[in-house]
Amino acid sequence: xxxxxxxxxxxxxxxxxxxxxxxxxxxxxxxxxxxxxxxxxxxxxxxxxxxxxxxxxxxxxxxxxxxxxxxxxxxxxxxxxxxxxxxxxxxxxxxxxxxxxxxxxxxxxxxxxxxxxxxxxxxxxxx
Amino acid sequence: xxxxxxxxxxxxxxxxxxxxxxxxxxxxxxxxxxxxxxxxxxxxxxxxxxxxxxxxxxxxxxxxxxxxxxxxxxxxxxxxxxxxxxxxxxxxxx
Numbered sequence: 001x002x003x004x005x006x007x008x009x010x011x012x013x014x015x016x017x018x019x020x021x022x023x024x025x026x027x028x029x030x031x032x033x034x035x036x037x038x039x040x041x042x043x044x045x046x047x048x049x050x051x052x053x054x055x056x057x058x059x060x061x062x063x064x065x066x067x068x069x070x071x072x073x074x075x076x077x078x079x080x081x082x083x084x085x086x087x088x089x090x091x092x093x094x095x096x097x098x099x100x101x102x103x104x105x106x107x108x109x110x111x112x113x114x115x116x117x118x119x120x121x122x123x124x125x126x127x
Numbered sequence: 128x129x130x131x132x133x134x135x136x137x138x139x140x141x142x143x144x145x146x147x148x149x150x151x152x153x154x155x156x157x158x159x160x161x162x163x164x165x166x167x168x169x170x171x172x173x174x175x176x177x178x179x180x181x182x183x184x185x186x187x188x189x190x191x192x193x194x195x196x197x198x199x200x201x202x203x204x205x206x207x208x209x210x211x212x213x214x215x216x217x218x219x220x221x
Contacts, residue, residue, distance in 0.1 A: 021133070024173060025177075032170065035150050035162065035163055041156065041158045044159065052166065059176050062176075063176045073185055075185060077188040077191070077192050078188055078191070096161055096202065096206050099205075099209035100156070103156070
């Protein structure tokens with residue numbers, strides 16, 4: 001990377017960019033490990049949506065800062081991609097969890113309690 | 128130094144894709160596999176961002192946007208297929 005280091009403010013900006021990229025890499029790698037380590041679908045979704053959203057936002061903000069500093073481009077596409085991912089990643093996690101519950105995947109809990117199923121039964125009996 | 132860090136980050140994304148591939152092969156139910164496919168899309172997207180920093184170019188930014196949209200749409204299509212059995216619903220008059 002390849003920024004000319006002239007003053008101390010260049011060093012600080014380089015350090016911020018590298019820290020953002022490395023933090024994003026760490027969060028995405030840990031969420032990918034968490035997919036393998038958690039016991040069922042509903043706990044895997046914690047790793048797959050939250051950590052990866054944070055990591056990808058960090059990496060894209062780092063790339064945006066790099067392009068702004070080195071080539072003085074304000075790229076609207078990267079900002080749009082950050083906004084789009086922050087909007088759509090929780091929605092896809094919600095859809096997958098509801099589809100998994102309707103497809104009959106049992107949650108692994110300590111007391112084998114399914115609060116969503118109880119709420120559905122309560123709603124059906126109240127109608 | 129910083130180039131070495133960026134190449135290490137790309138290698139870690141490759142390792143993460145391999146780990147998600149293990150979950151796709153082993154996954155006991157279909158939603159596990161859908162989650163792992165979503166994870167592979169996220170890894171590819173951030174890998175493209177790292178590559179555009181490494182080569183100092185802005186040519187790959189459209190690929191980031193389009194890959195994000197495709198990952199979201201494929202996840203939504205899979206979950207609608209899991210939920211209802213069809214993806215596009217048609218209302219028929221009978």
